[in-house]
Amino acid sequence: MAMTVHLAFLGFVFAMASSAAASDVGGGRAAAENCVVNFFEWFGNLAVFFGRTLRAAISPPYEVREFVRQFDELGSKSLFLVALAGSATGVVITLSTRDSLIRFGAKSFLPAVVVFSILKESGPIITALVVSGRAAAGVGAELGAMRVTEQIDAMEASAVNPYRFLVATRVLACMVMLPLLTLVTDFFGILMGWVANTAAEPISLRLFIHDGFKNVMFSDFFPPTLKTIVFGMLIGVIACFQGMRASGGTEGVERAATTSVVLASLFIIVTDVLLVRLILVFFP
Amino acid sequence: MLADRSKKNGETQAPPVRVSSLSKSFGRQAVLKGINIEVGQGETLTILGRSGTGKSVLLKLMIGLAKPDSGSICVFGEEVTKMLPKRLDEVRKKIGFLFQQAALYDSLTVEENVAFPLRRHAKMADEQRQSRVRELLSSVGMYGDARKLPAEISGGMQKRVGLARALALDPDILFLDEPTAGLDPITAAEIDDLILRLHKERHMACVVVTHDIHAARAVSDRLALMRDGEILIEGTFEDLKKSSDPFVAQFLDGS
Numbered sequence: 074m075a076m077t078v079h080l081a082f083l084g085f086v087f088a089m090a091s092s093a094a095a096s097d098v099g100g101g102r103a104a105a106e107n108c109v110v111n112f113f114e115w116f117g118n119l120a121v122f123f124g125r126t127l128r129a130a131i132s133p134p135y136e137v138r139e140f141v142r143q144f145d146e147l148g149s150k151s152l153f154l155v156a157l158a159g160s161a162t163g164v165v166i167t168l169s170t171r172d173s174l175i176r177f178g179a180k181s182f183l184p185a186v187v188v189f190s191i192l193k194e195s196g197p198i199i200t201a202l203v204v205s206g207r208a209a210a211g212v213g214a215e216l217g218a219m220r221v222t223e224q225i226d227a228m229e230a231s232a233v234n235p236y237r238f239l240v241a242t243r244v245l246a247c248m249v250m251l252p253l254l255t256l257v258t259d260f261f262g263i264l265m266g267w268v269a270n271t272a273a274e275p276i277s278l279r280l281f282i283h284d285g286f287k288n289v290m291f292s293d294f295f296p297p298t299l300k301t302i303v304f305g306m307l308i309g310v311i312a313c314f315q316g317m318r319a320s321g322g323t324e325g326v327e328r329a330a331t332t333s334v335v336l337a338s339l340f341i342i343v344t345d346v347l348l349v350r351l352i353l354v355f356f357p
Numbered sequence: 358m359l360a361d362r363s364k365k366n367g368e369t370q371a372p373p374v375r376v377s378s379l380s381k382s383f384g385r386q387a388v389l390k391g392i393n394i395e396v397g398q399g400e401t402l403t404i405l406g407r408s409g410t411g412k413s414v415l416l417k418l419m420i421g422l423a424k425p426d427s428g429s430i431c432v433f434g435e436e437v438t439k440m441l442p443k444r445l446d447e448v449r450k451k452i453g454f455l456f457q458q459a460a461l462y463d464s465l466t467v468e469e470n471v472a473f474p475l476r477r478h479a480k481m482a483d484e485q486r487q488s489r490v491r492e493l494l495s496s497v498g499m500y501g502d503a504r505k506l507p508a509e510i511s512g513g514m515q516k517r518v519g520l521a522r523a524l525a526l527d528p529d530i531l532f533l534d535e536p537t538a539g540l541d542p543i544t545a546a547e548i549d550d551l552i553l554r555l556h557k558e559r560h561m562a563c564v565v566v567t568h569d570i571h572a573a574r575a576v577s578d579r580l581a582l583m584r585d586g587e588i589l590i591e592g593t594f595e596d597l598k599k600s601s602d603p604f605v606a607q608f609l610d611g612s
Contacts, residue, residue: 222460222463223456224461226456226460227462228462229449230452230454230456231478232446232447232450232478234442234446
């Protein structure tokens with residue numbers, strides 16, 4: 074677990090350093106100092122951005138129409154992807170664990186292994202990473218394009234708060250949609266896990282479900298599914314943040330889209346470690 | 358509506374726009390150095406200058422899209438630079454802004470773009486709003502393209518739609534950032550005529566930023582020429598013509 078944290082952190086630092094290096098090609102100590110300053114400045118700006126978004130989200134008027142539009146957009150464009158990713162995960166888990174379980178004489182545990190691993194970890198994290206790839210890139214590029222073509226300035230000039238209209242609606246849509254998409258991933262993962270198992274050795278779906286869910290408790294399903302609300306918030310906030318601060322024309326838009334995906338994915342992985350630990354504390 | 362405006366203006370003593378000692382830097386580069394300008398009710402002031410002299414920055418400062426380093430910007434006597442966001446939004450509702458590249462929302466159709474400020478700020482029924490959008494689009498000659506997306510219309514048409522959107526809330530002040538930049542001479546002349554006609558009909562205070570001397574001459578009551586972040590000379594076109602400054606002469610003659 075510690076290794077994962079370190080790798081994710083190093084990856085994040087590398088991503089930050091790369092973006093800093095784009096603007097500062099001078100080598101040596103000055104570049105390193107600049108990188109560290111950029112690193113902390115980025116976090117500071119992110120915190121301010123989050124505060125503004127929170128304030129815009131909780132204070133009226135509420136942009137219900139735009140929220141519904143974003144919710145629909147995110148759901149309709151991610152549904153097929155998470156269903157496919159969930160199916161592939163179910164098949165892979167079944168195929169990779171089946172042989173090992175047979176070797177240890179524990180073949181009857183296969184349904185439980187598939188159900189537990191999908192419900193507790195694979196489903197939420199796969200959903201978050203797929204949506205991060207799909208939505209973070211889309212939101213980062215969309216807001217980035219709006220920023221460099223002065224559409225966001227035009228919105229402010231029209232006395233419309235872009236944090237309320239553009240950012241809060243997208244962040245909330247991600248937060249509400251992620252748990253629902255996780256249910257879709259879970260469903261297809263378990264279903265295709267059964268299909269893959271049946272292809273090797275026929276078993277009825279009813280028996281598979283019964284064996285799989287026999288020992289599942291509230292804490293095995295609910296907290297891991299709800300933790301995706303945090304993943305949704307990370308995806309929405311990071312993508313909107315990167316998009317809103319885009320500059321430099323087409324290249325800036327491309328950079329906003331790419332860094333949105335990279336940073337959102339890294340933050341999801343690091344935060345997952347903390348959330349898993351937290352869930353174990355509250356639901357031992 | 359014009360009668361309402363006259364009444365409203367009758368009550369207002371302060372000039373629509375007054376900028377005093379305004380300075381703005383980006384890093385070490387001083388873009389504006391102690392700018393002073395004033396625009397009266399129903400007057401059109403054109404700010405001229407070479408590209409990159411801070412004209413657009415000045416407009417953005419005047420509507421509160423950026424913060425100045427020092428100086429004061431008053432809109433109808435209210436200090437914009439120290440305003441709270443809510444009050445600033447109220448002031449912005451009195452100002453129409455046409456951006457250099459029109460800045461139309463590319464996911465919305467032409468009519469949705471014009472309806473956007475109305476939907477947000479004007480309490481009116483759907484039919485009333487549609488009728489207002491039709492009226493605005495007709496006034497800029499774009500009614501036939503109401504259902505098109507910004508990407509499906511030309512640059513000149515986008516400017517017209519941008520102008521219609523800027524006029525949607527019936528503003529008291531209009532800021533126009535390079536209204537004819539990048540347009541062919543015929544379309545540019547059409548836009549100039551449109552600005553003149555709308556200005557005559559609505560009697561707004563107007564600040565136009567441009568480096569197009571023909572457009573400036575066509576639409577302005579007064580001109581201010583900027584050089585190196587400062588107002589070099591201010592007055593009517595004839596006043597500028599009389600100047601002995603070689604830069605002014607070169608700028609007006611275009612050679």
